[in-house]
Amino acid sequence: MGGARLDGTHDPALRSWVPSADGHPDFPIQNLPLGIFSPTGGARRAGIAIGDRILDLRGIAGLLSGEAARFVEAAGETLNGALALGAGPRRALRLRICELLRQGSPERAGIEPHLHEAASCTLHLPAAVGDYTDFYVGIHHATNVGRQFRPDNPLLPNYKWVPIGYHGRASSVVPSGTPVRRPNGQRKPAAETVPSFGPSRNLDYELELGIWIGPGNELGEPVPIGEAADRIAGYCLLNDWSARDIQGWEYQPLGPFLAKNFATTISPWIVTPEALAPFRAPQAPRPDGDPAPLPYLADEADAASGALAIELEALLVTADMKAKGMAPHRLALSDARHMYWTAAQLVAHHASGGCNLRPGDLLGSGTLSGPDRASCGSLLEATNGGREPIALPSGEERRFLQDGDEVILSARCRREGFAPIGFGECRGAILPAPSA
Template identity: 55%
Template structure:
């Protein structure tokens, strides 16, 4: 069942931290996303914090200041003092909701905790981040029918959308070890490709480097092996969401992906944003999930009345590029596309339920990718492969540079936010990553 609105959603709430009230921040008091941070450049242990305006509240210190005393027990104390969110996620959404309420009360204007908490804030500009959780397993889905159709056309012109697509929330297992947090820099991967006219593969740095604009989903409380999560309880097992860039080497992918799926084309790096926005924070920004009349209805195990009223999330997803030259010239990053998560063919709860219907167990901190979120319009495409029509139509940047795929030194930035009349802007911050040159082959 979708999260109910409560006092933390009140649009009239204001924080005693001024930057949380400016109407442009991603992190007003109605958001309160969780992350793992430390002072930048320090060797401090990472710790759990919450973003508020342009500041971070350290939850270990906040706990010592007593703001959670009404809900504190040994498990919560242990979880909040941890170096990752896994133990907190494992306590379930009832606990994270109670913590969120205590934070909302302590951070709003007039709160008695203001003096104690003010002293322990850290400016986000002075922080660095770790992954929010130790990701045990990472699964990437493929929930945008617009992306699946566009990419299918390029890989299989005769057969773009496979017959299972509209019945099965297609997903596959990804690589955990190479997931990094925003700011990740990684080398252009090297590997095999088979050029169209060749008879022997070429071994060289990948040429068709791409991004994929995705929403990332952190699992909260998991399920036991053999027990499925029913569709009407799926969101109880979702801690929150962030942004994901699923970097892809299209030329490696085309040669390796049959019959078992993408492997080296993906597992060299994936980058996520540092703040996890809870489903509770997103409750006012839900939309109905719809299917075209021509599409099959979901099978009963993937269907529920609530999906039609609140199954989708109205989250804007913007992708920007900043080339090496743009950085040198002081040119700001330039938008490549803007889409919305509500175009997704499958919902978050359908991903969770499908993943477990066979008895597969999810664990706290497991991570799901939504798949590339392309919308119905060409300018809503979530990858360069789509924007450049398979590399045939270059993108002209405002400084005159052209791009077909990502070049060495390019940064790709994804931003996400939601907003509506009468409710504040809730943002995800951003995920930025940069492609470095390939390692030397000599």
């Protein structure tokens, strides 16, 4: 499996001379995620998160050589060129940065001037997203939603044969912290005889994993399943906001359109396959009676370690809760192991018809709900279509999101014998819709 090797960078005993790194909930020295940032008054540049600091990679270029230097040379105001290089340069950079930041490094004095306080920097999209595809591989989510419309047959006949997906809108992918304006669109509830145009009444979030593409493939040339993991440059959190009422009217016969294209929020750090090597897991066994994957999606190594044990959490804080200084309320706690198809299977299927994936393309997993109400990754599921509102500690209720609400996604990887790592936040606050 691409990027799945364990090495000294995963040693839980590793310590960094960066004071905030050891024990940091997201970015200890065992993580070292990649991103694009700009310090106050500075240009965009490539960086690595370490504790509550960001290491400017261009600033330490003189301490790099070989493949590690090649990665940094290919990175500019986006990481597309560097992601295109594949796992070799990315792994070499990780090894070298680990050497430079570990306790006792003789290079400390030369590195310290190139560490920036993350809180004073602006984080950007790590790559220019040429294309964005959203899949639907959270089987519990698909079942929960399908049950609301087809109680006796929630999953459509193709679901367990083919990874379902649709092409989203790349131009509206935004980094964490970007406000999200409530969309306008046509709505037609069953109780109304004709559609109307106006703000979405049923705005929702979706708890997803994002998958970044590294080396692409030529038009017309599929990616074999055994090579698909090598095309993945890393992962992020992804919130594919959804206007359920607009979607319910427009999606037949061609699928989501305005209900989805107004915003997709991602966490700004790319957590690499190398950092996630300790947290790989076997693909969830298919229930008895489910079909085996067709040969172009079947790979023994992928089945053995192609899943990821990533704890996923969604939180909500309302304007009233903020005013009262209240902590965010947990909406869901789920896990990436609830993906029915692996990330490698998504890549192989996407390219199987000859589609040319390109460095910096982004795939969404689809909503990753768990098997119970506490793990539902959307309000559509958690409130049973809005019929059973969620009670908040502020005394408020929510069927769907209101203006001023802020959704915060986070993730954590834990395994005995390894240092836990995280993804950073993926957050967005809802602004009122523009005048219709």
